[in-house]
Amino acid sequence: MISAEIAALHAADARTSAQVQPRLDFPPYRSTILRHPTKDLHHADPEEIELLSPVFGHQDVDPLEADLTIQRGGEPIGERIRISGRVLDGEGRPVRRQLVEIWQANAGGRYIHKRDQHPAPIDPHFTGVGRTLTDDDGGYSFVSIKPGPYPWRNHRNAWRPAHVHFSVFGDAFTQRLVTQMYFPGDPLFALDPIYQSITDQSARDRLVARYDHDTSEHEWLLGYTWDIVLTGSHATWTEPEQDGDHA
């Protein structure tokens, strides 16, 4: 039973210290067995190239790419949602004008990908891909369709909880984050070895968006709020106030 394997690993971590980042070696997620490094990460002092980040600008992203419901000339099927929030660094400062990319399954739990052969319908009006730039307050917002759970072959009756993949850049390349946002109250959390690879409960909770009635729209969509916090070394000096590098 996958839940027994997960529980054993959580209990082992509880005796030492639960981990706020996923354990790279987490055998309940079968694909980690041959893909996790066996040696400790080597400490490095970041150099300049690692303390800055690639620059994205208005030419990189069309504002319409933040609305996943209008990309294919018709209404996608499913529960229309807005996901909004802020990207912040560990000190609570906004991460400004950085790229946020998302991808997800459609309402039936199907990705537009040749290797996804799950027998659920492809929605001709939904690609499941979105991009945006954070604003001056670190804010981002996407309109989309709530993704469905989908089966995978990790173990018997394995289904992934509904989730949206996020790719986020910080002010420094050391802050680079790829993660997944989940929806509150999903019954599949306890059985999902990817979500459970983080053994600290409060850290797992940080991957779950909050239903936000204030950003819901009457007769139109449900709002979810999810803030993203990026940590990792970054330059300690303060950048001079200027706006020339995003002209």
Place this chain on the structure above:
Amino acid sequence: MPEDVVPERVAGGLEPTPGQTVGPFFHFALPYRGGQDLVPAGHPAAVRLHGTVTDGAGRPVVDAMIEIWQADEHGQVSRQPGSLARDPHVFTGWGRSATDDAGHYRFTTVEPGATVDGAAAFVSVCVHARGLLDRLFTRAYLPEAAVAADPLLTSLDPDRRRTLVAVREADGGLRFDIRLQGEDETVFLTFDRDGADR
């Protein structure tokens, strides 16, 4: 972990959002036109930087994604936008390549100059893959890197150090293979500042 520094957390310090695997289905979302070409192939200083990502059984990892970020040939870090909607005349220093069915990634780029005089020049590399629960950082040093002067390279045993050094090929290209596990496992890096990055 050897690093045991407990920093002061500033007031209002925030706990990090954990990472998660990129999963198998990123290909329709993240790769973009020209993402592998930091410079056009016809650029006078163009060089191929490529390699294979393999797992602990030596098998190719066909659903990995490699990102690089580097200085230009003069050691300058670009601050130009246009990393996705690429103008071939503008060097942004940023690239993204998914591995193919042979686990192979490739970039067309220029060899970076050192950003600090005397330091060894390298390309910063970030590895994502299905089965890899969080991204990994490493560095691809130029084969002629000044090992004796470089603090990171000299901190490693020679047999581990060579996993960070690209191999010069007969045609001048650079080969940098990435081994996630096992013999010749690549040295992966942490830039841990506050204990949050494991």
